[in-house]
Amino acid sequence: MQSLRKLYKIGHGPSSSHTMGPGFAASYVKEKHKNATRYVVTLYNSLALTGKGHLTDAIIEQTLSPIPVEFKFNIDIKQHPNFFVFEVYHNETLIDTVSVRSIGGGDILYDNEENHIEMIYPHQSFDEIKAYCKKEELDLYTYVKRFEGPTIDTFLNEIWTQLQKTVETGLKTEGVLPGDLKVQRKAKTLMDRAKTTETDAQRQNRLVSAYAFAASEENGAGGIIVTAPTCGASGVLPAVLYYMKHHHQMSDQKIIESLAVAGIIGNIIKTNATISGAVGGCQAEVGSACSMAAAAHAYLSDLEIEQIEYAAEIAMEHHLGLTCDPIDGYVQIPCIERNAVAGIRAINASGLSEFLTDTRKISFDMIVHTMYQTGLDMHPKYKETAEAGMAYFYKQKK
Template identity: 50%
Template sequence: MQTIKEIYKIGPGPSSSHTFGPMRAAQYIKETYPDAQKVEVTLFGSLAFTGKGHLTDMIIQKTLKPVPNEIRFDYKTPVEHPNTMEFKVYENDEVKAVHSFVSIGGGKIERDGEKALESKKLYPHTTMDEIHAYCKQNHLTFDEYVDQVEDKDFDTYMKSIYSAMIKSVKKGLSKTGVLPGSLKLDRVASALNQSAKSCDDLTEQNALLLASYAYAASEQNAAGGIVVTAPTMGSCGVIPALLYHYAYDLGYPKSKLIKGLKIAGLIGNLIQYNATISGAKAGCQAEVGAACSMGAAMIAYLQGQTNSQIECAAEIGLEHHLGLTCDPVGGYVMIPCIERNAVAAQRAIDAARLAKYLRNVKKNRVSFDMVVKTMNLTGIKLPMELKESALGGLAVVVPSEEKK
């Protein structure tokens, strides 16, 4: 497995696979071919079907400027990966180079069939069972294990991730108005937050506050603002909402929250390595489901739970999102994505609470590794219409003016 830095990346929304990944591909082309006269880009699969709603064409054009470019949407040519794009570079009126990129989720890209760019194997273990056994043998907590593997600059990096997550919530809470696009969806994070503060019931207040934070970060993402992949931009509201709530409402210290963030990153890393975090590959179970699993592990750690309980929390968080489809209305990361982030943040706390007591009375029959494998198999079985194509589910039931 690679560094957890590949799970947490700061960049522009609304989609890590459809915005951030294509942006990085365009950056590579611009830097590699500074004398390019023109660039033709063809988007295939999910990038074609939902590229407009995800601002794929806009971010590519913006990144390639001032080089003249043309974006084409190919809805018919079959491709092995649904997030495939081709860049054709012209110099002196001739084709200088042709590169194929695949956006595999979380902003990571692969070029011309190679493994993910900027990737390097770092972790000696690739399953939770292996990590659990190693930690037990060496008397390590999961965050200590992460510190043992990552480089000396990792703490500095994680502090920047923490700050960016908190900032995404704060900015989202300060904004009102309508989100961009034909759905004309109102921002509601600020209104939800005000409603929460007027609640007399503390339990209800905390639940609404948490929801408002998830809405805040997710609305920032939907508006093309700067957010953090956790593990993707479509699920960027879950972890920041939990962090913000535990920091500002419950008073947890930043140092402990960052340790929890490391454990969440380890869970996301395992899911990406052994399955996928791409909605176009496996539906929203791979995005919001993965984020819920990460969040559950983080909360379990914050509550002082053991490694076994943390694993159980992560397993519960992912297991009960199995089969969750990705069906964005109009191709936008808005419906059902924003509300789904708020629900998953609540479920992460529920999963941690349940794991705390379940592991005291019985051994888990379903391991975290089993659920990750199941999620991957389920994703393969999901039809293409329910994997970020906007061709099924809510996307064909809920009215939208968005046209291809």
């Protein structure tokens, strides 16, 4: 598996596969061809259908500026769901064609070019990691430090600092999110209402929801967020961790350790399945984020490795089949609300795992493979195309 530094990325929303990835690719092409006088960029499949709502064309045009860019949009089911091509011209001469796949979480692969992917972990599955940890008498955080090195804490502290900034910025920002949907920000309202709740359970739900809305609304507005594991699912993990710090007095160091544990869960999913909504539906994005948050919460609750595994498994199992149907291609409806639901579900999954681990029948590795196969079987219309589900019926209603 790759380093956690390749999983957690700090950058602009609203989409890791539709905004971050294409932005990185555009930077690469611009640096490679400093003599370019114009570009033609063809966006395929999910990028063609929801790219404008995700600001794909905007980030590419901004990155390649001041050189002019012409965009084309195409559907070709033989290509990757997030496939795009740069045609680079010097005057009227085509000097290069660069084909790219945006595979989720801001990661990109170039066709017909060298892709350097460094694997620093020798294990690929949770079963392998668990066996190694038991043999070496390690917890999951110590396992991460063994292969990442001591500087991983510094990196994870930077990630935790940004997660908190994102939540806090979202909590104090009001108004309407950019785009045609005119979605009203709700994080501050949820936070205010949390102060008047009568029961601890109600208060927990509203606080976690407020934090998830805050981070997700920042993402929807194109603010600075952390892929956890993606932009579209970037509100789940910070919501749970922010809640645990401020309402259960967890130290920053303990939360940094839980980020390492969550990262291992995300890495396993990314390695053996997918974290891309265009490939696996929203189960691959919010489902993965929920698994990561459940594992982090279980670690913060001092649960054993089998209980952490079970928490992550429960969280993913109950997102199976979840479609990705962003209305008008914006990462706003149903994405923001869905992050809040997943944050609450992550805490519940952790709570169940504490008492039921000895009775479980399903491993985390099995549920990851199940999610991936479910995503492959899912009709392409339900994978970030805005052509089915709520996106379809909303469009029909207008």
